[in-house]
Amino acid sequence: MRKLTITLGAVMLSLVQGACADRQTPTSPIASGASASRSAAVDNDRAISALDACDGPSFTAAQIDCSRQAGVKLDQFIAELTARGTVGAWHFAASNINAFAGQTLDVTNRGGETHTFTEVAHFGGGIVPLLNQLSGNLTPAPECLDLAGNDFIPSGATHHETIDGEGTELYQCCIHPWMRVVVNAKSHG
Ligand SMILES: [Cu+2]
Numbered sequence: 001m002r003k004l005t006i007t008l009g010a011v012m013l014s015l016v017q018g019a020c021a022d023r024q025t026p027t028s029p030i031a032s033g034a035s036a037s038r039s040a041a042v043d044n045d046r047a048i049s050a051l052d053a054c055d056g057p058s059f060t061a062a063q064i065d066c067s068r069q070a071g072v073k074l075d076q077f078i079a080e081l082t083a084r085g086t087v088g089a090w091h092f093a094a095s096n097i098n099a100f101a102g103q104t105l106d107v108t109n110r111g112g113e114t115h116t117f118t119e120v121a122h123f124g125g126g127i128v129p130l131l132n133q134l135s136g137n138l139t140p141a142p143e144c145l146d147l148a149g150n151d152f153i154p155s156g157a158t159h160h161e162t163i164d165g166e167g168t169e170l171y172q173c174c175i176h177p178w179m180r181v182v183v184n185a186k187s188h189g
Pocket residue numbers: 114115116173174175176179
């Protein structure tokens with residue numbers, strides 16, 4: 001168990017470091033203006049929360065970024081994932097959404113770990129082999145293997161995703177692949 005934990009920590013550390021390198025968002029008058037006009041349209045947005053219950057001390061000891069003070073300890077997390085293939089506290093809310101094409105999904109990370117909200121053609125594994133293995137998602141979704149730095153949503157941040165067209169769209173976390181959302185989008189017409 002200890003060896004698995006260290007492996008996971010090393011993967012997550014390199015992941016977070018890689019993500020941080022690209023996450024330099026300059027503050028400028030233009031950026032402020034964009035955010036002001038966004039809030040005017042906020043009623044049309046759909047809010048989604050990315051949730052987890054990571055326990056800061058035990059996750060941080062394994063070099064996994066977690067900003068929460070307490071919660072599910074890393075060994076409990078691994079034990080639940082091993083037994084069930086999911087860890088219930090790590091999920092998106094809501095996970096089934098009816099929306100219109102053109103609407104924006106505002107995905108706020110209210111957990112302590114980093115998550116992604118990645119559109120995939122088919123649900124699959126993510127970028128952490130151990131979590132793929134324990135959750136039974138042995139084949140990574142190709143979209144998860146092509147992430148950019150700004151695809152990673154750190155704790156406390158909000159990611160905006162516009163729904164392109166009508167039909168069913170699938171989104172997942174590429175770190176915790178059991179975290180999934182199905183969006184049923186209709187056209188306005
Ligand atoms: Cu996640």
